[in-house]
Amino acid sequence: MxxxxxxxxxxxxxxxxxxxxxxxxxxxxxxxxxxxxxxxxxxxxxxxxxxxxxxxxxxxxxxxxxxxxxxxxxxxxxxxxxxxxxxxxxxxxxxxxxxxxxxxxxxxxxxxxxxxxxxxxxxxxxxxxxxxxxxxxxxxxxxxxxxxxxxxxxxxxxxxxxxxxxxxxxxxxxxQNEVSHDGIKDIFMKGKGSMLHRLKVSYLRGYDSNPQxxxxxxxxxxxxxxxxxxxxxxxxxxxxxxxxxxxxxxxxxxxxxxxxxxxxxxxxxxxxxxxxxxxxxxxxxxxxxxxxEFGMLKEGVEDAEAIIAYNPIFRRTSFFYLKFYARKVVEIFVITISLLPSLPFAFLEGAGAKLSESWHNSNTEKEVAMEELKNLIHDEGEMDLDKWTLRKGVNDMKKWIEKANTSNQLIKLLSKTPPLHQHDSPFRRLKAYYDSRKSGYQVSFLSVVLLVRVANISIPHFLSGSLSSILNEVFEVLQFVDKKMSASSFENKKKYVLAEALHESNNFNSLLPDIVRKSGYHDGEFRNQPQLIQSIAIVKGLKTVLHRDYVRDELAMLTDFIQQQDFESIGEFYGYMEQLFVDMLNEFLVQLPNAIFREIIESNGEDCEKTIKFALKVVCKMEQLEPLVRWSFPVGTTITQLASHDHELPFV
Incomplete structure (x- = not known):
């Protein structure tokens, strides 16, 4: 050892x-x-x-x-x-x-x-x-x-x-973060134009107000x-x-x-x-x-002097006066000391700025557009943004806005099958059925995902495949609306997580053998049945192969409601499911402006830029649906449109 x-x-x-x-x-x-x-x-x-x-x-x-x-x-x-x-x-x-x-x-x-x-x-x-x-x-x-x-x-x-x-x-x-964030909220709430326009202006202000x-x-x-x-x-x-x-x-x-x-x-x-x-x-x-911004120090001192001279309370509060001037003296001293070794860098930066300015001046159209954008922003919120910030903010916004495209399948579906608002529409009857089974029960995001999964397993793919594609396209939007507009109860949070997991997992096709076995048919006998009989049997047997949980409870109510309807053909069955899906989509989509408004107003300063960026991406993704959806806007605001090109920003 x-x-x-x-x-x-x-x-x-x-x-x-x-x-x-x-x-x-x-x-x-x-x-x-x-x-x-x-x-x-x-x-x-x-x-x-x-x-x-x-x-x-x-x-x-x-x-x-x-x-x-x-x-x-x-x-x-x-x-x-x-x-x-x-x-x-x-x-x-x-x-x-x-x-x-x-x-x-x-x-x-x-x-x-x-x-x-x-x-x-x-x-x-x-x-x-x-x-x-x-x-x-x-x-x-x-x-x-x-x-x-x-x-x-x-x-x-x-x-x-x-x-x-x-x-x-x-x-x-x-x-400073609190003041900047309050300014962004003020622009969004009291600005002019559509929600898309306000979001773009707010994003540029948020880009300039990024804490880092x-x-x-x-x-x-x-x-x-x-x-x-x-x-x-x-x-x-x-x-x-x-x-x-x-x-x-x-x-x-x-x-x-x-x-x-x-x-x-x-x-x-x-x-x-x-x-x-x-x-x-x-x-x-x-x-x-x-x-x-060195010149802003002098302006800040002059502003403080004006405030102190105007308000006698501050004039008598010597602590406020001394604290402000002490901070400004320290800033001026530190900047002066730090600028001395920075003179070589300043010379190089100045030379680079001249080259950059000459390059930008050669692009007349871009300079004119930037001036228009700057004037527009001054009109919107009296924001003093320099050209560099405007140009970088617009370029950054343009880069990811171009990726936000509305699903053509969704546009075709809503154009062909608009939501029904009659008292006896499938969705109104479903809500009444839910309420009769469980008082106060609401159609949730989980209901939409389950409806598509039921359609996928019970209806041939050439009919129901488009529903899955559309759900994938708008999943992020529905998820956002459900999270912001639903009550934050334990039950709703649980259903929200289950809906997300159910969407990411495989469909119900793996359950089909168990459903056939419990339906009383032999495999060959089941396949020889008419397609409508097979579909109704699958809908009826779905709840019997799942364990008791929120998914099973919601699925049971949904499938029991579907079984109460009379269908004469598989086409009629799919048409009913499609109309129900469209009505459910509309129930969530109409609340999108309210969800965006609540998200921005409730966000804190650290997440402001990310929040506006996400909201802007969602609006750009949904802007082509404006003629097809009756958006519900926040009460007490002047926002009347989700997306309008009457006040379009240059480059975007």
């Missing part, structure tokens, strides 16, 4: 303590590579979705990424392990720099967290960063870190300024980008000098991480390089916005 971990001759045998450390080094490398993967996926998604601020989805500030980062930067927390080689000393600097880069990448994600969650994450990050800074200072004092001390001091300074900047962003963004976009185009984001770029440049300079000069080791020996140290250094330098490039791209793409 070797006596490892025991006392030998009165002394503790610690010879085996360092044996698993190289494996721990691989664990550190693995955590770093996961961070790199998250950064790459976010960058790819940003380019793919044409969002040049590269939103943080996977690699955002949360408990998972903080845990990964704490593993990846374990080396600066190691106070006692000797680091004799230059490579070992470099690993301390790479780990510390990695924290700066990750903080810069985290920054936009602060806008997507709820206020309490954001402050909790920032508190955890602060404890982690301060602990790292204290540990690095201790190691420089004790001699564990003997190389690159000046570089460590620069990185620690950048790290602490970044932490202060992140706290500022976390404290400011949530109030708002954070990165804030003037103080220049400071964050500059500090991250400085940190990366400092590390790359040291790494280049180490690789090119082949600096000899300061002392003899090898650290306890041994051969795994090389993988740690390489993985961290790669992650810093990729993260630094992502931040630099953000910086270049939005530099014009951040510098352009």
């Amino acid at each position: 070797g006596g490892q971990g025991n006392c030998v001759d009165g002394k503790l045998d610690d010879s085996g303590y360092s044996s698993p450390v190289p494996l721990i080094g691989l664990y550190i490398t693995g955590a770093t590579l996961v961070c790199l993967l998250f950064i790459l996926v976010d960058a790819f998604a940003g380019f793919r979705n044409r969002k040049r601020w590269l939103p943080c989805r996977l690699f955002s500030l949360n408990s998972i990424t903080l845990t990964l980062l704490s593993i990846a930067v374990k080396l600066p927390l190691d106070l006692t392990s000797s680091m004799p080689r230059v490579q070992d000393q470099l690993s301390k600097l790479t780990s510390t720099t990695l924290i700066c880069i990750c903080m810069g990448i985290f920054m936009p994600s602060l806008g997507t967290c709820r206020e309490s969650e954001s402050f909790n994450n920032m508190a955890a990050l602060s404890i982690f960063v301060v602990t790292i800074a204290v540990n690095v200072c201790i190691q420089m004092y004790t001699g564990v870190i003997i190389l690159y001390r000046a570089e460590h001091i620069i990185i620690l300074f950048c790290m602490m300024i970044l932490l202060v900047a992140l706290w500022y962003f976390a404290s400011e963004i949530h109030s 976009f708002m954070l990165w185009r804030c003037p103080l984001s220049i400071l964050v980008a500059t500090l991250c770029i400085i940190s990366s440049v400092v590390l790359m300079r040291v790494s280049f000098r180490y690789l090119v000069s082949k600096t000899s080791d300061v002392c003899e020996g090898v650290s306890i991480y041994k051969w795994s140290m090389a993988s740690i250094v390489v993985s961290q330098i790669t992650t810093i390089l990729v993260g630094g490039l992502a931040i630099t791209f953000r910086f270049f793409s939005l530099f014009g916005h951040t510098v352009g």
Whole structure:
């Protein structure tokens, strides 16, 4: 056994303590590579979705990424392990720099967290960063870190300024989100034109009010980008000098991480390089916005002075006055300091802007259309959106609106078989039958799915196949309406989940052998029966082969109702089922404007853009049905049309 971990001759045998450390080094490398993967996926998604601020989805500030980062930067927390080689000393600097880069990448994600969650994450990050800074200072004092001390001091300074900047962003963004979200709701509720038109305008406003976009185009984001770029440049300079000069080791020996140290250094330098490039791209793409908004600070001060002068309450409240001006002084000071090292970038960005402007000026039609769009938006909600935001928002909207096409089969079905509103229509009789069996029972989304499944198994495919295709086309819309307009009871939630599962699963054809067996017919005898007899027998036997649950209960009521009808042919049977299906579809589709209105009004600031995007896709998918469906609009609103091209936006 070797006596490892025991006392030998009165002394503790610690010879085996360092044996698993190289494996721990691989664990550190693995955590770093996961961070790199998250950064790459976010960058790819940003380019793919044409969002040049590269939103943080996977690699955002949360408990998972903080845990990964704490593993990846374990080396600066190691106070006692000797680091004799230059490579070992470099690993301390790479780990510390990695924290700066990750903080810069985290920054936009602060806008997507709820206020309490954001402050909790920032508190955890602060404890982690301060602990790292204290540990690095201790190691420089004790001699564990003997190389690159000046570089460590620069990185620690950048790290602490970044932490202060992140706290500022976390404290400011949530109030801005609430104001922006209220503005979007106001545009949607009080705007002009159809729901489609209002959604397009609201989407452009939501695109401009994206919390991550708002954070990165804030003037103080220049400071964050500059500090991250400085940190990366400092590390790359040291790494280049180490690789090119082949600096000899300061002392003899090898650290306890041994051969795994090389993988740690390489993985961290790669992650810093990729993260630094992502931040630099953000910086270049939005530099014009951040510098352009510098003038807004002066306007904000003037607005505050006007408010204070107009309202004597604020004039007497010195705390409000001092707090506002203190914040503005800090902003102006920080921006001024951060702009100094950014002058080379400003020159490059200015040259690029001139080239871009000349290219855009060559496209006269596009410029005219953008001006028309901008004027239209000013009329709608007095929104001050720049050309870049308008162009990117319109292009993004155009990209996925073009994919939203209404099913031709659905249009043909509604044109051929319009919904019946008579008292004795199949759907009215079904509702009355449901109510007689179970008081207050409502036709649900599950009823629609079950009706199609019953038709699929009981009616030949050449007749009933189109019902399945149509259901697949409008499934997302029906699901959305049912979820928003149904009562949030346990029973309705359960039926909603069952309908989704039933739609994704195979149809009822696998139940056919059991149905035939329980019907009293032999297989051959059953097949020799007329098609109508077979269909009625299948409908009658369906409920007998299922276990008792919500599906069985709903199916039993539906099949019992169908059996009460008299049919003379399979064609008449299918016609009845088709009319019932159309009436059910209409019951849900007419509520679409109400569901969209409720979804947007009830949404919170973090999900605003996604909510409007989904609603806009649904409306574009259903806009061709406007002449065929009697939409039900929210009471008390001025929305009278779902989709109208009287106020169409350019490019869309």
